[in-house]
Amino acid sequence: MKTHILPALRLSLVFIIIIAFVYPAAIYGIAQLQKDKGEGSKISVKGKVVGFELIGQSFTQARYFQSRPSAVDYNGGGSGGSNKGPTNPEYLAQVEERIAAFQKENPTVNKPAIPSELVTASGSGLDPQISLEAALVQVDRIASTRNIGKEKIKKLVMDIENKPLFGLFGPSTINVLDLNIRLDALK
Known part of the structure; x- marks a missing residue:
């Protein structure tokens, strides 16, 4: 032993x-x-940390591009989805509420033109990026709210587009925090 x-x-x-x-x-x-x-990849503006490159944030003001909804309220300490399936009545009601809210803020966008990522939360609830399509569908609202030409805002979006890896793997994405910081810097 x-x-x-x-x-x-x-x-x-x-x-x-x-x-x-x-x-x-x-x-x-x-x-x-x-x-x-x-x-962490901190993002600073004028010496003040305003967020992190890999964690999404909520933007509720109409003058900013909106992020993907979060099931965890953008809490980096506890990422996760809602775990509700596409046939769950609560989940469907929540998506319909998000669609109605989006259309209220973006009256020029028809329901079928709303990218699903703007009304559904991701698996992590922390996505810092949206697709190029999701950014472009918000341009009219931003231009109207900020009284800036649509083409200028569209060019800003296109300038910070993250292209797919090797032009093949994954979609084009836009980091929402980076876009909103650059939007604030526009004159």
Whole structure:
């Protein structure tokens, strides 16, 4: 029995040291080599942190482009979807409410032209990007609210478009926070 307990205790002690000290120190060291020092990709305007590159935010004012809805209220500490399927009556009612709210703010957009991502939450609830189509469908509202020409706003959207990887993989996307920061900078 003694021949089994002592090696098991030694092995446990070695793994406690590795898991509790060596591994966290190694990960911390690797994080310090990164551009953001392991603190997330912060986005700053005039020295003030206004958000993170990889976490979506809520924009409720009509003068801003809207993000995709979030099932977790954009809480980065607890990402997740609603877990309600497409036939769930509560989910369908929530989507219809979002459609009605979107159409109220964007009266020039017909219901079939509303991209689904603007009325449905993602699996993580934290998407920082919307599709190019979802951004372009909001241009009329932004132009009207800010009294800026549609073409100027459309050009801004096109200028910050993130193209698909190698032109093949995935859709074109727009980071909503970046777009709204650039929108505020327009004169």
